[in-house]
Amino acid sequence: MTATTARPRGVTRFALTINAVLVFVFFYAPIAILTLFSFSDDRLVGRWGGFTLGWYRDFAANDEVQDALWVSVRVAIVSTIVSVVLGTLAALALERFRFRGQRVFDAVLYLPIIIPDVTMAVMMLLFFAQGIDLVNDMFGTSFRKGVGTVTLSHIAFNISFVSVVVRARLAGMSQVLEEAALDLYASRWKTFRHITLPQIMPGIVGGALLALTLSLDDVVITQFVAGPGSTTLPVYVFSLIRKGVTPLINAVSVVMLVASIILVLLSLLADRVRTSGS
Amino acid sequence: MNPRTLLRLLAGLVSLTLVAAACGDDSDGADGGDGGGTTCEVGEVDGDLALYNWAEYLDPDLVTAFEEEFGVSVVEDTYDSNEAMQPIISAGNSGYDLIVPSDYMVSILIESGDLMAIQKDAVPNLANLLPEFASGLPFDPDATYSAPYQWGTTGFGVDLAVTGDDVPQTWGLVFDPALREQYGLNGAFTLLNDPRETLGAALKYLGYSLNTTSDEELAEAKALVSEAAGSIAAFDSDQYDELLVSGNSALAHGFSGNFLTQFGGADNPDQYTYFVPEEGGTRWVDNMAVVVDAPHPCTAHAFMNFLLDAENGAALTNWNYYASPNEAAQPFIDAEVLEDPIVYPEDTSQLEFISDTGDFEINFSDAFIEAVG
Numbered sequence: 186m187t188a189t190t191a192r193p194r195g196v197t198r199f200a201l202t203i204n205a206v207l208v209f210v211f212f213y214a215p216i217a218i219l220t221l222f223s224f225s226d227d228r229l230v231g232r233w234g235g236f237t238l239g240w241y242r243d244f245a246a247n248d249e250v251q252d253a254l255w256v257s258v259r260v261a262i263v264s265t266i267v268s269v270v271l272g273t274l275a276a277l278a279l280e281r282f283r284f285r286g287q288r289v290f291d292a293v294l295y296l297p298i299i300i301p302d303v304t305m306a307v308m309m310l311l312f313f314a315q316g317i318d319l320v321n322d323m324f325g326t327s328f329r330k331g332v333g334t335v336t337l338s339h340i341a342f343n344i345s346f347v348s349v350v351v352r353a354r355l356a357g358m359s360q361v362l363e364e365a366a367l368d369l370y371a372s373r374w375k376t377f378r379h380i381t382l383p384q385i386m387p388g389i390v391g392g393a394l395l396a397l398t399l400s401l402d403d404v405v406i407t408q409f410v411a412g413p414g415s416t417t418l419p420v421y422v423f424s425l426i427r428k429g430v431t432p433l434i435n436a437v438s439v440v441m442l443v444a445s446i447i448l449v450l451l452s453l454l455a456d457r458v459r460t461s462g463s
Numbered sequence: 464m465n466p467r468t469l470l471r472l473l474a475g476l477v478s479l480t481l482v483a484a485a486c487g488d489d490s491d492g493a494d495g496g497d498g499g500g501t502t503c504e505v506g507e508v509d510g511d512l513a514l515y516n517w518a519e520y521l522d523p524d525l526v527t528a529f530e531e532e533f534g535v536s537v538v539e540d541t542y543d544s545n546e547a548m549q550p551i552i553s554a555g556n557s558g559y560d561l562i563v564p565s566d567y568m569v570s571i572l573i574e575s576g577d578l579m580a581i582q583k584d585a586v587p588n589l590a591n592l593l594p595e596f597a598s599g600l601p602f603d604p605d606a607t608y609s610a611p612y613q614w615g616t617t618g619f620g621v622d623l624a625v626t627g628d629d630v631p632q633t634w635g636l637v638f639d640p641a642l643r644e645q646y647g648l649n650g651a652f653t654l655l656n657d658p659r660e661t662l663g664a665a666l667k668y669l670g671y672s673l674n675t676t677s678d679e680e681l682a683e684a685k686a687l688v689s690e691a692a693g694s695i696a697a698f699d700s701d702q703y704d705e706l707l708v709s710g711n712s713a714l715a716h717g718f719s720g721n722f723l724t725q726f727g728g729a730d731n732p733d734q735y736t737y738f739v740p741e742e743g744g745t746r747w748v749d750n751m752a753v754v755v756d757a758p759h760p761c762t763a764h765a766f767m768n769f770l771l772d773a774e775n776g777a778a779l780t781n782w783n784y785y786a787s788p789n790e791a792a793q794p795f796i797d798a799e800v801l802e803d804p805i806v807y808p809e810d811t812s813q814l815e816f817i818s819d820t821g822d823f824e825i826n827f828s829d830a831f832i833e834a835v836g
Contacts, residue, residue, distance in 0.1 A: 228728035229709050248523075307550070314554040329558040329758070409551060412558040413513030414538040424518040424541040426701055 216442065223435035230432055240436035250437060253421040256332060260417060261400040264339035269393045271340070272347025273385070279348070280355040297342040298349070306409035309338045313410055330412025338410045339400045346399060347392035354388025390452050398445065503585040503761035505768065506533070510759035512766055514539045515548060515559040517749070520613075522782035529769050535762055552577050555756055560763040565749050567659075569609045570602040570819045572752065578608040579753040585764040586610065588771035588791075596788035600748065601674075601818035609750035610767055611788035613779065616746050616808055617660055618739035620704060620722040625651065625713035634668035634740045636714060638687045640694075649694045651713040653706060656698040658831035659817050660745060661688055664716065667742045673815050676823040681830055688834040698835055708735065718747075720785045723805050737805045743813025748788065780806075 193201055223241075227234025244250060278284070279291055297305060317328050362384070366376040404419045411420065418441070422434055503509075512529075514521075518541040526537045540559075542548040545568040551557050553575055564572055572578050583589060589597065589610060596611045603609045621630055626646040635642045637652050654661045663673030665684035675681060692698075696712050703715040704725035715722075722737040729735060751770065753763045769775055777795030780787040786806050787796065800806055808814070820827070 229705055232709055310550065310554045314556045317556050330556060331558065408542075408547060411540065411551075413515075413540060416540045421518070421541065424543040426543055 219435050220439050220442075223432055223439045225432050225435075228431055230435065240432045241440075243433050244436045244440065247433070249421065250418070250433070253416050253418040254437075254441075256335075256415055257401055257417040257419070260332060260336050260339055260415075261397050264336050264343055264400050265393050265396045267336075268340045268343035268347050268396050269389060272344045272392060272396075273351050273389055275344065276348040276351035276355055277381075280352055294348060295345055297345040302403075302405040305342065306406045309334075309341070309406060310409040313338075330410065330415070332415040334410045334412060335407055335415050335417065338406055339403065342403075342406065343396040343399060346395050347389075350392035350395060351385055351388040354385045354391075358384055387456065390456070394449065394452060397448070401441065401445075501760055503582055503764045505585055505587060506765050507585070507761045508533050508535050508759070508765050509761040511535045512537045512561065512759060512762045513559045514766070515552075515557070515562045516541055517563060518543065520563065520749075520783055522778055525770070525775055525778055525782075528775070529766060532769070533762070533765060537766075552754055557754060557756075558758060559754050560757040560759045561766055562752055562754060563612050563749050564609075564752060566600070566602045566747055566816055567819050569750050569752060573603065573608050577755050579755045579757060579760060580607050581610060581753065581767070582764055585761070586768045586771065588768045588773075591771050591773055591776065591789050591791035593788055593790040596748070601816050603750075609752045610771065612749045612751050612770070613783065613785035614746060614748040614788055615719040615785050615806075616739050616814060617655070617664075617716070617718055617744050618737060620707050620715045620717060620726075620735060620737045622707060622710070622713045622735055624734050632738045632741050634664055634742055634744075636740075637691050637695075637716070638665060638668050640690070643694065648714050651696055652715065653697045653699045653703045653712050654688075654691065654695060654716045655703070656700045658827040661698070661716065662827055662831055662834075663745055663815075663817065664740075667740070667744055667813075667815075670742065673745060674818045674820060676820050678826070681826060685830040685834045688831070689836065692835055719805055720783065723784045723803075739808055739814065741813070743815065745817055746811065746814035747817065 192198070222230065222233070224236050224238070225233050226237035226239065275290075275294060279287065279294075313330055313334050317330065317334075320326060321328055362380050363376055366380050367373075371379070402419060403417075404423050407417050408420050408423070411417070416424075418437065422437065425434070501509075512535060514537060516539055520541075521539065526539065530536055545565050548562060548564065549568060549571065552559065552562060552572065569578075581589075589606075592611065596614075598604065598606045600606065600609075600611075619632075619636065623630065626636075626648070630636070630646055631642070633639075633642070636646060636648060637643065637654065643649050643652075654664070659673070662681065662684045665687040666673045666675055666680060668687065669680070669683055671677075671680045671684070697703075697706070699706065699715075700717075703712070703717045704721045706712045707715040707722075708725050708729045719737060722735070726732045726735045726737070751767050753760055753767075757763055770779065771789060773789065773791035774795050776787050776789035776792035780792065781797050781800060784800060784806055787793070793801065
């Protein structure tokens with residue numbers, strides 16, 4: 186590291202502090218308000234009506250919300266695991282090897298990040314509508330749209346995001362250690378397992394968290410590729426809007442928020458344990 | 464990558480797409496034929512039901528009752544608008560058996576060949592429908608593809624604390640500046656953000672049909688909406704009922720059932736009322752329809768018949784507070800629902816269904832966009 190550090194002084198320091206505070210208020214005030222109103226004893230989403238835990242009880246008793254949450258979690262976990270493996274492999278391939286078609290592969294890999302959600306959703310819809318027909322006709326199977334197609338499409342867009350994050354980590358990493366290991370007769374696999382993988386782990390964890398969040402979040406693509414029985418939580422919440430939003434939605438959001446905070450804390454903790462161990 | 468490889472790749476992709484498209488078309492045709500060819504007996508089921516419906520529109524107890532009676536399970540997924548449902552059904556292979564599109568969407572789906580003709584022999588309870596719903600609906604005149612599910616109206620939700628109890632039941636409350644002023648509605652009313660509904664309201668106020676295809680009549684309606692836009696609080700189709708009950712507006716244009724639910728949760732339900740102005744307004748109906756490539760068409764017919772049963776139809780209305788098209792169900796509907804003029808308007812003679820005006824539809828959209836400004 187050759188970066189020089191200097192403390193900001195005077196007006197600069199003051200301005201930066203104010204800016205930082207404002208940014209945090211901007212980020213967290215809506216979340217604080219959402220959390221507060223999830224305890225509001227009023228059917229209207231934005232009116233305070235005294236403290237209640239009723240919306241959390243409703244959440245615990247509402248089968249539809251829970252089914253949707255369960256679908257969301259399943260899809261998110263499977264699509265995260267698969268896309269982390271494939272995305273990391275893609276990042277390694279692009280960063281460490283030269284092969285024919287690399288430039289095209291590179292460009293194509295990032296398409297899902299650039300293409301608008303709706304466009305991607307319609308493409309996926311047509312792909313599955315036609316593709317399932319084709320496969321069923323050719324192999325006599327009876328595939329249907331459902332949790333499987335939702336998971337596949339989440340994997341499809343998550344791979345791009347994971348590989349971007351992992352690749353950034355790889356690009357900033359010196360290859361000296363890897364070369365040293367190879368010089369000392371470590372096999373390719375051993376080098377990867379003991380040298381490369383630990384170094385890119387923060388990138389992989391970051392990519393995984395990003396993939397998990399994106400998958401839990403997605404409405405547009407999911408709505409288009411879903412089939413019977415694969416309504417995810419955000420899609421269900423979205424369909425409720427017509428009927429008026431109640432603080433039940435706030436309660437659901439807070440539960441999901443707490444779950445993701447726990448996930449982030451766990452990943453930080455895992456990171457800390459590992460670094461202090463080595 | 465060298466150009467040759469790229470070309471090869473492209474050629475491969477193109478041929479794959481073509482093959483996929485060709486196969487898709489083939490089997491689409493076959494599916495349609497199959498669906499038409501299967502005949503279902505009354506109460507016959509051929510697998511679990513996949514239902515695609517509006518959120519909170521079907522009593523869960525009815526689902527359980529159906530599952531127990533027929534020994535199949537029901538998977539229900541929900542959508543928030545006709546427009547969100549339509550592309551999924553039209554792309555094919557949706558996996559859904561039964562859907563609940565609104566009036567105008569039924570004609571769109573029929574036109575694109577996405578609905579299966581109902582096998583009326585398998586649905587004897589169609590006889591329970593009120594004559595006006597049994598046939599002659601503008602979107603499906605012979606009731607070939609659809610059977611009514613529930614209906615309702617579009618009108619005004621009013622905060623009587625602002626307007627007073629003597630408020631006249633007229634569209635003039637928004638379209639007549641003098642009335643607007645008199646009842647304290649300037650800047651305090653919302654209209655639906657929907658070309659057909661809002662221009663339709665203006666057309667009714669002027670005494671025209673809301674399905675007009677006359678440029679002059681539409682221009683008059685557009686001028687009214689444009690004038691009203693000058694003192695409107697919002698054009699809103701999602702939260703108008705909440706804005707009203709939370710005191711952010713005093714009058715809202717919207718759908719009957721939403722107001723009823725919202726008033727029920729308000730601190731003082733008597734403070735609010737709903738009516739369809741005396742000049743008339745829109746009446747809408749949601750319908751059950753079997754998807755052309757439904758995996759389980761017979762279960763879909765069995766479910767349709769089940770919901771059209773007198774007691775089940777009544778249970779549906781008692782649960783979601785929308786009016787039932789089922790004549791036989793009336794004795795079983797709670798008196799308070801049946802006698803509620805919000806659910807069942809006393810005079811339906813002035814109400815019209817929005818029908819598809821075909822190529823003229825674009826004029827409604829254009830006029831609305833210009834009027835909203």
